[in-house]
Every structure is written in C-alpha cells, then in structure tokens.
Amino acid sequence: MLDDLDRRILRHLQSEPGQPIPDLAERLGMTASRLSRRLEKLREGGVILGQRAIIDWRALGYEVEVSLRVTLDKTNPRAFDEFIGAARKIPEVLEIQTFLGQVDVRLSVIARDMPHYQQIYRAAILNLPHINDIEALMHVARIKSDEVLPV
Template identity: 70%
Template sequence: MQADDTDRRLLRHLQADPAQPVAELARRANMTEATASRRLERLRKRGILKGTQAIIDWRALGWEVEVSLRITLDKTDPRAFDGFLAAARLVPEVLEIQTFLGRVDVRLNVIARDMDHYREIYRARILTLPHIADIEALMHVAEIKRGESLPL
C-alpha cells in the first residue's frame, strides 16, 4: 500500500521540521493530532518512515577533509565483498559505504581532521583493508547540492 496524498502532506511537513511536536505537525498538515499520530505510526510500521536523526556538521567540529575512495576488489576470492565490508565498517572515519555493479565495487566516504590525519587513516586503516585490487581517491572540494528531503 502506497502513501496517499494526506500521508505525503504529513511527510512534507515532517521533513521541513522533524523536531516539531505532533500537535504542531498536525496543525500544519491540516488534521487532528490523533489522525497525525495514527498516520505516523502506520508509516513507521510500513517502513516508509524509518525515524528521525540529528544531522551534525562534522566540519564545524574540526573535520576539514573529505575524500571519496573508489575501490575495486579482488574478485578471485568469493569472500572478498563480505570480508572487505566487515573490515571497512570498523573504520570510524568512514562515514558512508556504498556498493556498485561495474568496474568500481565500493565507494567509501572518509573524513579527517586535516591532510596529515587523512594520510594516517589512509596508510593505517584503508590500505590495510582486505581484498583491495585498485583504489582511486577523489578529494571533496565543495558541496553544491545535498538532498536531505524528498520531493513529496
């Protein structure tokens, strides 16, 4: 069962301000608080609404470097993907892990306080990850657009 127009209206207002109380969310979505609560619970049960989160600006906390690593794995070992992903999850500076079909198998998004710190992470934690056949680093220069909300 898909979300209807009322659900999408509720989700639009929730995306705009996830911290707002349900009473305010209901008012903005033009429904009663009880209806908003029921609909939110139904959206959670159906897996459409997975929760709310705090988005922290890690740059404001002194993490100045972001690098996207494109990694090709040695696919001669059938355990390469699982072994690599399990090890990569343990690197605290890896913010994001994505897998792909094609020449590049995995992308890691890595942050560091500065270039010296990045070199330490790269040498001690990234290059020691198992099953790497090739690695390409792309230095993040600027964020032009980041989609935090859906066009509901």
C-alpha cells in the same frame, strides 16, 4: 499506497523534522492523536524509517573529505563481505556504497586535516582486505546534498 494526507504529512516532516506533533497536527488541520496514528502507520509500512540528528562534521573539526573508489580482488568469493565488514570498523568512514562495474566500492572518508587523512589511509584503509586498486578523489565542494523527496 500513500494518500494526499500522507504526502502532506511527509512534506511537512521533511521540511521541519523536529516540530512537535501538536504543532504539526495544527498545521495539517487534524488532531494530534489522528496524526500520531498516521505516523505510526507510515512507520509500520516502512515509509518512515526513523528520525535522526544530522551533525555537521566540519563543526567538530573535520575539514577533509575524500572519496575512495576501490576495486576488489574478486578471485576471493568472500572479498566483498570481508572488505565491507572491515571498512565498517573505521570510524572516519562515513559512507560505504557498492557498485556494479569497474569500481566495486566507494568509501567516503573524513579527516581533521591532510596529515590525519594520511594516518587513516596508511594505518586503516591500506590494511583493508582484498584491495586490488584504490583511486582517491578529494572533495572540493558539496553542491547538493538533499534527502528531501518529492512527495
């Protein structure tokens, strides 16, 4: 279980993940060594999974995002594993989600522009194994994209 100090640490980390440990410790009113021990405990407990850089793919020239809803041919017992294994190899596929229901998998695909997307779609996506049906949804706007948790 998390105590109040753990929750305060997590709130501060989420708001400013790149801040140095001594600065964070000072804000929390504790020593850097005590904070380091707490952070290590949170990592060992699987609460903090790591830190990462979030890169704005638009700043790198990618202007198009398409969400593909895929229904697989489930007559093959390896359909999910083989589809996901192949989809992971496509660099422009940023996210893969699986579902229970009519749609089996959702892929989030980025491209520089529509001709680039068409190239990815025809050369890579359509060659993924066990596809029964694909529905493409063009992203217009991202209204909320937040990984901050209410701790």
